[in-house]
Amino acid sequence: QKEVEQNSGPLSVPEGAIASLNCTYSDRVSQSFFWYRQYSGKSPELIMSIYSNGDKEDGRFTAQLNKASQYVSLLIRDSQPSDSATYLCAAPSTGGFKTIFGAGTRLFVKA
Amino acid sequence: DAEITQSPRHKITETGRQVTLACHQTWNHNNMFWYRQDLGHGLRLIHYSYGVHDTNKGEVSDGYSVSRSNTEDLPLTLESAASSQTSVYFCASSGGTSGTTDTQYFGPGTRLTVL
Numbered sequence: 191q192k193e194v195e196q197n198s199g200p201l202s203v204p205e206g207a208i209a210s211l212n213c214t215y216s217d218r219v220s221q222s223f224f225w226y227r228q229y230s231g232k233s234p235e236l237i238m239s240i241y242s243n244g245d246k247e248d249g250r251f252t253a254q255l256n257k258a259s260q261y262v263s264l265l266i267r268d269s270q271p272s273d274s275a276t277y278l279c280a281a282p283s284t285g286g287f288k289t290i291f292g293a294g295t296r297l298f299v300k301a
Numbered sequence: 302d303a304e305i306t307q308s309p310r311h312k313i314t315e316t317g318r319q320v321t322l323a324c325h326q327t328w329n330h331n332n333m334f335w336y337r338q339d340l341g342h343g344l345r346l347i348h349y350s351y352g353v354h355d356t357n358k359g360e361v362s363d364g365y366s367v368s369r370s371n372t373e374d375l376p377l378t379l380e381s382a383a384s385s386q387t388s389v390y391f392c393a394s395s396g397g398t399s400g401t402t403d404t405q406y407f408g409p410g411t412r413l414t415v416l
Binding site for chain 2: 198224232233234235236239278288289291292293294
């Protein structure tokens with residue numbers, strides 16, 4: 191069974207700082223990765239997906255993938271209090287359309 | 302706009318009762334999923350379906366069942382509710398085809414309390 195592991199946190203950063211969220215996975219076959227954001231009491235929503243080694247940038251968010259190290263990260267630049275949420279790392283299961291989710295990292299951005 | 306809805310949003314029931322949670326999506330997605338989310342466990346897959354009349358067990362399927370009679374709906378039934386099934390339940394759908402895994406779109410969730 192593939193595992194996706196994250197530090198549960200909480201991770202606390204001051205407003206304007208860079209928040210760095212990390213995720214490791216156990217299956218070398220994984221070709222794509224997803225970052226979902228979940229506000230308290232709400233459902234998860236996709237914020238980034240990454241399929242290739244290297245960096246992918248979308249506004250203040252940058253996803254980084256290193257397949258050799260089986261490591262994927264999410265950087266949030268100029269963190270805002272509205273970024274306070276739980277961030278879920280996810281990877282597809284082998285041979286199907288299921289997604290394996292990590293337990294999530296809680297992020298707090300202090301004003 | 303396409304969406305995925307769940308009902309009821311909140312439910313309180315008693316141990317031993319049968320409960321059905323509804324999930325309806327208008328994305329025309331083939332793939333639908335039910336998860337439960339509890340503190341410390343993240344999202345755990347209960348059942349999933351890749352199309353009409355297809356259902357599969359996830360990692361925590363005991364005590365739950367689903368059926369898929371059309372593309373839009375995947376109701377989740379708790380045959381005999383137990384206190385351990387108190388949780389927040391999320392339905393999701395995705396349009397992945399040809400072996401690819403696509404974005405999952407989540408419903409708003411159902412908070413179920415079993416007394």
